[in-house]
Amino acid sequence: MAHGDIELAKNLSSGTYYIQLDTHWNKNFMEKYVLPIQIINPKINVVTAKNSVAKNADNLNLNFYPESGTLLNNTVNWVYLNLENNGVFIAEQPITILDNKTNKIVAKAKTNKNGQAKFSLLSKPMHNYTASLNYKNNTYTFDLDPAKDSGVIIHKKHNQENNITQNFVVEFTKDVLKTYNEQSFFATIHRNNKLLYVLPFKINKKDTKYLLAFNKENLFNGFNTLTLFNKENKPISGRHFYSETKSKINIIAEHGEITKDSLTIDFYLKSSLKNTNLSISVLPKDTKLNNNAINILDAFLLAPYINKNVAATHKMSNNDLDMLLQTQLSSFKSHHINNKKPIFAPETGLQINGTINAEIKENYKVLLSSNESEILEVTKIKPDKKFSFSNLILKDNSNYKLALLNEKGLLLKSGFYIYKQNQSYKVDSLLSYKKDEFISAKKENVETNIDYNFLEYKDAQKLDEVIVTAQIKKEGTVPESLYPNTPGLLGSGFTKKLRISEVQSLTLTVVQYLDRQVNIDAKEKFGSVYLRIKRGVSTFYGSSMPLLLIDGFPTTNLDLLYQMRLNQIASIAVNASGAGYGMRGGAGVISIDLKKGNEKNKLKTNHNYFTSETDLGFTTSKPFFGNYPFQFSSLISQQFYETLDWIPYFNILPNKTNSLKVYKGKHDIIKLFINGMNDNGNLFYDIIELSTKDRL
Template identity: 25%
Template sequence: MKKAILITIILISNLLIGQEQKIDKIITSFDDYSSLYREVAYCHLNKSTFIKGEMIGFSGYVLDKDSKVPSESTKNLYCVITDASNKVVKSKLVKVDNGFTNNVFTVDSLFSSGHYTFKAYTNWMRNFDEPNAFVESFRVIDPEEESSIEKTATIQKLDAQFLPEGGFFVNSVKTSVGVIIKNNQGYGVQDVEGKVYDSNDQLLISFQTNAFGIGKFQFTPSLDQTYKVEVNHLGKIYNYEIDDIKPKGISVHVNNSPKLLAVELRTNQSTLRDIKGKSYKLTVHNGKTAKATPVTFKEKSLLKIVNHEELFSGINILTLFDENNKPVLERIFFHYTGINFINPGTPITTTYKDSTRIRIPLSNLAHSSTDKTNISVSILPETTKSYQRQHNIISYTYLQPYLKSYVENAHYYFTNVDAKKKYDLDNLLLTQGWSSYNWDDIFNNNVTDTYAFEDGIVLKANQNKKRQKEYVVYPLEQNNGVKVSLSEDQDSFVVSSLYPIESEMLGIGTMNKKGKVWKPDLGTEFYPSEIPDFENTFKVLQTNQSFSPKGISKSEFSLIDLNKTQKLDEVFIKAKKRQTKIENLKKDIFTKVYAFDDTKRNSNLTFANYVNAYLPDYYARETSGSFEIVPRVARSNVNDPSPLIYLDDQLIVNQNYFYAYNMNIVDYLVVNENGYGEGFLGAGGVIKIYTSLDFVNKNKRGPFRQFEFPLTFAKNKNFYVPKYNVYKGDFFKDYGVIDWIPNCKIDDDGSLNFTVYNPANSPLKFFIEGITNTGDLVSEVVVVNNDVYN
């Protein structure tokens, strides 16, 4: 008897150990698969329907997929527009700072009437099958092509799917069935009535779809029956069958209460005989972390109760595994708790000349770091038909990356959330089946870092026949200069994190033993050198065509010559920025600022020439490849030290570098005669030289070679609002643009502040999107009523 008990204990212990090992394998495999950093992209577009000639304004957000906070690592974001044939129409590389970026595309002659897809992604995202990139459809209307289009009736074809909870209809097992009915454009058909009949034409259950074509019913399928579903839409009857019923299997039913989540696993008698006592596992994961619990079937029904505190905030993917760690079924559940929404208060408006100043309080924003927070606002007429986007920033970061199919009107589930919207979202997830995470890939760890995580542009410079030890990489608008020293056995060097802006060229010089700079004999490679391809992981919904333009004419609005305007503005802004910087430096009582002009640049001055002619505190001399600079007036009885010399904020230790140094690309100098802030080393003072390649084209005599970047970052261009000839007509009300603010100003009280020019003197609608540095999200539509302007 004791021996039998001992054997039983050993068998149970071995069983438990084996079960723990199999659970450990699931968790370990998932941890390995999810260990690589992931990010998700979202873009707030100012509209979804554009008239040819307008601008597409967008704010880009790149977030850490796990923590849902802005990514501080990502710098390169590719933004690509493709047509219906997936041909690239326009593309840009934009720089991301603290998770944010913004730019514009012009809807110009490259566009015709039709549907286009906007994609935003990083190179790193290409390593993963999960849909982490941003993909959205928008529509373009060319008035010359669609000036007289009338709405025409289209033949309606319904696609109906009946999806059992967990993935399978199982004989004699009561099952919740998700219904989704779509039209031929892929949109859900609302208020469709359906009835389920058995083989004897006996009515079993009725159902009705909601606003997105989704419904639900429960029934117990039987193998000896065939089931017909009769759908009535607009007086026409459509018939479908439910016939894929498995003789064996397991079904799942999820029921949520205010504090608990009940997960019921159901099976039939014949399946129970096969699985009774076997080691099943129920796991839950959120894309980053997985948990598991053992499950053993003793009866046809098994109930697991989960406290809400044990759930992840956001997505929860429940998977049941059999004794061989094969996934049997999956159910996706969404837990709203822990997602921090920012709620806008009542707008405060004041009239200022012909404009209106708007102040919108936002809860929680006052406690956030405003320099790492971004809020974008699209301002349109209240009756606009041109903003019919499927997603907002919350739905695209918390929901879409975890699903296989594109969600219609996903923003609905995250705007003014209440019990009904939570119920509707759960019905949506019931119809989704398996998540975007493939367990075969997870167990096989089919994730690599084939595609590099990019931070700007990387230069690799290869020496040709002439070998040198010292090189100078000249500064860019967003990069300081770099000095490179090579050892005897090195024949190349690498400079990373370069951020060239559009037409910028890279200047590289080499310095000989005497310290003189010459043009180098180099070959260059740049990474990345082109915008990479990106294939959609799912089919996006086209912008809804439930409305059509009628009587649109280009005479209704006029556009600025954007090329000329942008060029003029760019020069003005750059000049103003330079002047402001110089004026701020002049406020420092310890420094003197010497601004250059073209006269000095064209004088072919060396640094020594310039010092002796323009810097009264110093004297310089250069002979036989050496350079020396000393104070003009002796400060002590011993030899006075030379001043420290910085070139574009890089300390040049070997001052022979400045032998015969040509000043033809210098922007300005800052001289600190007393060397305050540099300690003992600055006893001889400090001279800081700042250069700019803006002057390269004017001064071809520079002692360096210029290299062209095959790929550069897009300029941060301004958004221009069309000028409308008629502000009271239907065209402006339906398609007009009031303004677009990609990075709205936030005051110390955590309120949005902006000024709106509203020539129509009509009600406005504000589409507000954004995120703070701590992951608090805002996505709201705010209407300013007409009485504000009366």
């Protein structure tokens, strides 16, 4: 998962706005991803026409969508419909279908909350049909299009007993069977011009119906299109449908410790062994801020393929979802499956290439690590002493380390030559898009011999090769930019030295002591340590983990504090704002000085690392969220529009308790809006209400 921020103008009026997201890979396609957002600006007066809807005359519109886009005679057809009044769905509206020739009711339907419904109709030749409804004491009638005598329909089987396959029934008229007798048809599963699966089957003139069973593993997760082709590769019929093929993530949230302004929540993964990353919004129970917000399930699986924004589709039944797809999308049309090789490469990450200046033996490897970018990679060494790391998602201007490993995994001294590189695309602010302009590219106009390992900077001269040489750090020296020699001077005026009493020193661990401090959340369980400074400012990349200094040396391995006794500590200082430490201290800084022992027990620095720095990357580090001091005119407006907390990057590990302390304010009940994804790509969305009162 990724997240970021976009700075909006303060003079924007309240209303619906749209954010367009684009990538280098997306240039291969005409589709653009547009996300609607709701903005509420209490400082801007919103002028609306009073009772504008009431003054408008009713303008009912009833549209019919026969299954597969075809209404056939002499067979049972499923017809979907969509009912609107001045563009607004009409819910719970009864509708009757009349046979105009016999003047009898042949079908009935009732719209759901989104104004959609469906009915079955046995259409007969020379018969016409009309839909009739009574709305506000007025009767409205709408004619169905005449049925055809020839064609093909695809019917989706609902309420299946097994959850392994998705079944369809393909029905042919007799003249079509006669034309294609003993010929093969091809049922294809595709989405967005990507072909996933082909199921061939042969028809004969005796059988009019054919059952097609697709294993869920051969379907896309979410939206799918089934298209039927003949042997000349011409589309005959098609249908859209929705299918969830990946297992759902189950997460349990339990009520924990309560303080004056915060609540600790314990999260558990149920029946899952994969790490899950969550984004958690904490809002009051009666909030209106998330009424029209799209969740991760809809955003990935459905929203890009429908014409209108429909909220809470994840709570719809299978029948309602199917009606939504049939009525939101246009009727069946010819589909073009594009099998051409894409022109633009995907954003596969950065690449680091280099050469080792040391004696190399068999099975030696190179280790790359970056605490800032949370990367740990190992690669093999080529016979010419060259090595390469690819697909690295490194932060802009971030540090990384290289080390030489022998066959036993021990670090050896070595020098490194690092080649300066780039990808074939620009990143961050260099990626631009102009309004109403689509990028069209032809293969013959694109350079075929692109060197993806070379960096082309703006206003820079292209060189054949740039070599950066470096030497191993000398004993006792530390780069000032990353490891300051006098860390106590950084953040002067912002760092608070904590007082440790004699009783605390004898009875508490370091984590227990930190958890008792104001605005610090600290937990230790099963060998792991969770630590967060509540008032710390998070970084753009989302890490809420504070910078930990042990005897002046920074580390992100908080587990070093597990069960560490407080009597081993000489002093503890907290810099909640991280001032003086740059982007490394964006989530705050905790500095711990250990009591000095004899020379054998002193911690020694490993100088077999080579430290370097990237000069470009995928994200920049900057503050992105803070609690704004809004003044609400009433408790009701506070319940509706206050934002309590937001944790954009919370990683839940299996087989352990994952504790999170959130700000609760003065609300008795809070609501968690949780979106997430695990390492297998399975998605999670849930809304959880929690009481902020002590349990009896």
